[in-house]
Amino acid sequence: MGEKITFCKGGGCTAKLGAGILSRVLERLPKGKQDPNLLIGYDSKDDAAVYQVSDDIAIVQTLDFFPPMVEDPYTFGKIAATNALSDIYAMGGEVKTALNIVCFPEQMDLNILGEIMRGGSEKVIEAGGTLAGGHSINDTDVKYGLSVTGVVHPKKIYPNNGGRPGDKLILTKKLGVGIICMANRVQEASEEAMREAIASMTTLNKYAAEICRKYEIHACTDVTGFSFLGHLHEMMDGTLSCRIDGSSVPVFPEALEAADEFLLTAAGQRNRNHVQDFVKFVNVPFAMEEVLYDPQTSGGLLVAVSAGHAKALLQELCDAGLPAAIVGEVTEKETAEITVEM
Known part of the structure; x- marks a missing residue:
């Protein structure tokens, strides 16, 4: 559609905080009482949180958003959504619902925001999920992503650390x-x-x-x-x-x-x-x-x-x-x- 996004300093997953910095912060957080239904939490360094709600259903929760790494807003929306949905698949789950996370300058052309969200919505639909809402704030830079909820059988979760010698x-x-x-x-x-x-x-x-x-x-x-x-x-x-x-x-x-x-x-x-x-x-x-x-x-x-x-x-x-x-x-x-x- 011709609209361009001005590049941010570090788009996509290059904008993440470094793993070393992050681990130093996370290890200092109060843990609270351990919930036996929380099968996977942030302390495992895994891709998403997994919470068991019944014998055969566990909820998979993840969230990801970042600044643009490409100029086309529609393409950026598709990439950001594909990236956010990925953690559900990495845990062995199926996507069910997603919520938009939007940071956008009010003075910028809202058609750009519309194209970003159109790209994201198409990927949620392709994933078999439903876009169920979201949250937006006025910011100096563009950022976009999703909070995603999926489901997985508690006995069919893929941990990231379950490898065995010979695999x-x-x-x-x-x-x-x-x-x-x-x-x-x-x-x-x-x-x-x-x-x-x-x-x-x-x-x-x-x-x-x-x-x-x-x-x-x-x-x-x-x-x-x-x-x-x-x-x-x-x-x-x-x-x-x-x-x-x-x-x-x-x-x-x-x-x-x-x-x-x-x-x-x-x-x-x-x-x-x-x-x-x-x-x-x-x-x-x-x-x-x-x-x-x-x-x-x-x-x-x-x-x-x-x-x-x-x-x-x-x-x-x-x-x-x-x-x-x-x-x-x-x-x-x-x-x-x-x-x-x-």
């Missing part, structure tokens, strides 16, 4: 959208690279999650602002290790080219600072390291699946048109928590 690790989307969006901000990304990145960021993880339900999944997370390695670190949970085949990790080629030109994000460097002590690189080029630390907006699912099911799951994901790959395996705890080799 194969499967990633369902390519890495590098943070670097590509950064390159685009300084007019250094090709139109084709941005089209591919936007197509990835607007693909619901619903389709991958529906396929995963047929297989023995021990752990799952979605790769977002803390990067592939950051979320992998959370999956290992201090009790496991993993070996990653860097040459198998799906990556946008132009992200590697941009990283070689040092078109990097501050959030990527925060991720490196937070996780690097847990990572051992063997023959991994600098650009690939940067992609593995790159904050992803609306990234794919990272799944720990039993070794016997991995090939069949991968085949079905690829048949569905997803750029999925087996990227490594979970091991018993080793000296290096995460070893990446190429």
Whole structure:
């Protein structure tokens, strides 16, 4: 429709507070009385909260919003909603309702806001959910996202830390959208690279999650602002290790080219600072390291699946048109928590 959003300083999941800062704040909060029905809370570093309401139903709650990382308001709305809906799928749940979260300058053209919310609404409908309301405030910058409620069977929840030695690790989307969006901000990304990145960021993880339900999944997370390695670190949970085949990790080629030109994000460097002590690189080029630390907006699912099911799951994901790959395996705890080799 021609309207543009002025870029914010850090859009998408690059705008997240760093994991190190966040953990220092969260660990100081009063916990209160433990509720046995709260199956997963913020203290587990998982993707969403899960609260059991009956023997066969648990509620999954999540919230995500951020500033724009693309100029087109409608596209931004779709990306923000796809990203917010993702945590429901990462927990093994189904989307039921969503509420809009809007920060918008009153003096800005309201047609822009309408396009953002139209994009978001379309993704909620595609997810099979209902947009049930929301909240808006007058702000100096544009921010948009969703609070989402889903449901899951209490015995079919995907924790992010339930991996077992021998599990194969499967990633369902390519890495590098943070670097590509950064390159685009300084007019250094090709139109084709941005089209591919936007197509990835607007693909619901619903389709991958529906396929995963047929297989023995021990752990799952979605790769977002803390990067592939950051979320992998959370999956290992201090009790496991993993070996990653860097040459198998799906990556946008132009992200590697941009990283070689040092078109990097501050959030990527925060991720490196937070996780690097847990990572051992063997023959991994600098650009690939940067992609593995790159904050992803609306990234794919990272799944720990039993070794016997991995090939069949991968085949079905690829048949569905997803750029999925087996990227490594979970091991018993080793000296290096995460070893990446190429």
